[in-house]
Amino acid sequence: MSQYPNNCKYTKEHEWIRADGAAYVVGITSFAAEQLGDVTYVDLPKPGKEVKQGDSTAAVESVKAASDIYAPAGGRVSAVNDALADAPEIVNQSPFDDGWFFKLENVNAADLDSLMDADAYEKYVGAQH
Amino acid sequence: MRRTPLHDEHLALGGKVVDFHGWALPVQFAGIIEEHNHTRAKAALFDCSHMGEFTIRGEAAVKAFGDLVCLDPLKIPVGRGKYGAMLTENGGIIDDVIAFRLGEFDFYVVTNAGPLEIVSPKICSSSDAVDVSDDTAKIDIQGPSARDILAQEIPECTTLKYYQARRAQWKGVDIVLARTGYTGELGFELFIPNEISVDLWRKLLTYPDVKPAGLGARDTLRTEMCYGLSGQDFDESRTPLEAGMASFIAWDKDFVGRHALAKKRDAGGYPVLTPIKTSDRRAPRHEFEVKNNGEVVGVVTSGTFGPSVGCGIGLAYIPESLTRPGTKLTAGPRDLEIETTTIPIYTKGTCRV
Numbered sequence: 001m002s003q004y005p006n007n008c009k010y011t012k013e014h015e016w017i018r019a020d021g022a023a024y025v026v027g028i029t030s031f032a033a034e035q036l037g038d039v040t041y042v043d044l045p046k047p048g049k050e051v052k053q054g055d056s057t058a059a060v061e062s063v064k065a066a067s068d069i070y071a072p073a074g075g076r077v078s079a080v081n082d083a084l085a086d087a088p089e090i091v092n093q094s095p096f097d098d099g100w101f102f103k104l105e106n107v108n109a110a111d112l113d114s115l116m117d118a119d120a121y122e123k124y125v126g127a128q129h
Numbered sequence: 130m131r132r133t134p135l136h137d138e139h140l141a142l143g144g145k146v147v148d149f150h151g152w153a154l155p156v157q158f159a160g161i162i163e164e165h166n167h168t169r170a171k172a173a174l175f176d177c178s179h180m181g182e183f184t185i186r187g188e189a190a191v192k193a194f195g196d197l198v199c200l201d202p203l204k205i206p207v208g209r210g211k212y213g214a215m216l217t218e219n220g221g222i223i224d225d226v227i228a229f230r231l232g233e234f235d236f237y238v239v240t241n242a243g244p245l246e247i248v249s250p251k252i253c254s255s256s257d258a259v260d261v262s263d264d265t266a267k268i269d270i271q272g273p274s275a276r277d278i279l280a281q282e283i284p285e286c287t288t289l290k291y292y293q294a295r296r297a298q299w300k301g302v303d304i305v306l307a308r309t310g311y312t313g314e315l316g317f318e319l320f321i322p323n324e325i326s327v328d329l330w331r332k333l334l335t336y337p338d339v340k341p342a343g344l345g346a347r348d349t350l351r352t353e354m355c356y357g358l359s360g361q362d363f364d365e366s367r368t369p370l371e372a373g374m375a376s377f378i379a380w381d382k383d384f385v386g387r388h389a390l391a392k393k394r395d396a397g398g399y400p401v402l403t404p405i406k407t408s409d410r411r412a413p414r415h416e417f418e419v420k421n422n423g424e425v426v427g428v429v430t431s432g433t434f435g436p437s438v439g440c441g442i443g444l445a446y447i448p449e450s451l452t453r454p455g456t457k458l459t460a461g462p463r464d465l466e467i468e469t470t471t472i473p474i475y476t477k478g479t480c481r482v
């Protein structure tokens with residue numbers, strides 16, 4: 001049983017993606033949030049933006065560093081988490097739920113096949129240490 | 130990596146340890162912002178045992194030291210400290226230092242860990258100057274509650290005003306106590322023998338208002354106060370004129386680098402380390418280029434989110450003509466909008482109360 005949610009798929013850059021009705025919701029993992037430390041700013045895409053898998057789609061800043069958030073799959077941005085503008089610390093508090101970044105629709109399902117499941121991601125993170 | 134005598138304490142407290150100039154030190158415990166806010170509200174403990182300390186005794190040794198630094202040790206009143214720098218012949222900053230005059234010819238000098246291998250032989254070229262860094266731990270207690278708490282362990286601390294220092298004792302052991310720091314808050318730096326460091330650290334943490342803090346909070350706190358960090362905001366490629374230390378140069382005496390420095394001062398036209406801020410939570414970062422109307426004019430040396438001011442903050446080398454507070458510039462690959470501001474960026478510190 002992985003410490004990471006089984007209903008998500010994972011990237012090597014520590015994003016997760018999960019089905020949410022007809023769309024998919026994207027965020028960063030608890031491991032990524034912990035590595036970043038206190039998140040201080042989240043830069044989100046405009047809804048309607050078309051992205052390909054691996055495109056830099058959002059950015060996150062912490063006290064220590066700034067990093068890009070890449071689209072785990074191609075699709076169109078259908079919603080963003082506006083709550084992060086005033087309270088970016090939600091990313092640290094609830095990385096897999098309230099701290100989501102954006103939603104994608106018209107997702108290219110084939111892109112999801114290339115991602116890791118929870119067990120594979122846990123092994124991947126373990127190997128990073 | 131070298132370890133301080135408090136290393137196991139940091140691990141036991143859940144500290145996340147990183148490499149800082151070859152030393153294993155905690156970057157954070159509970160979280161950088163939480164530790165930052167706690168320091169501004171109550172009191173935090175910092176382990177700075179990696180830093181360099183020297184005892185300098187006797188008139189000849191003090192004078193030899195005075196030749197090495199841009200501050201004038203003989204102008205410091207007994208019981209006080211003074212900030213300055215050790216320079217190369219070219220006027221570049223080898224390290225910044227604080228010299229405490231504990232007696233007429235009894236000095237205690239504090240330097241940084243990074244350049245210690247260069248600094249130590251220079252100071253110790255005089256036989257009455259001793260590098261005590263390896264035997265000395267340094268615990269700092271910083272925050273508005275620091276004095277009330279420390280007074281219960283070391284009552285002498287209440288006699289000190291800002292930037293004063295003295296010898297004192299804890300449980301019969303001699304220590305050096307200075308009312309200085311880098312957070313902008315009321316606080317003390319305690320220079321203690323390694324052997325008592327764990328006991329004192331644990332004792333101070335028994336006070337409910339005291340929490341441990343790491344390098345991360347130290348960095349956000351000092352950046353809000355616009356204190357430059359040796360090795361990051363300045364090194365041998367920068368002079369004190371550029372690094373915001375112009376007022377700490379004792380021009381009326383000789384010291385290594387003075388000649389080059391005077392030439393630079395007279396020629397003018399050098400960039401100056403200047404505080405900057407953003408209009409939102411995005412932060413400038415170390416090594417971001419600074420642009421004026423698209424033209425590169427400078428470089429950011431420190432940058433972070435400022436938890437107490439709620440915006441991105443930093444320090445950047447900028448031509449003097451652009452340093453007037455409120456000057457609008459951009460920084461970094463995405464042309465982050467920044468503006469110059471005044472020192473300190475955070476103005477409600479308690480260090481002088």
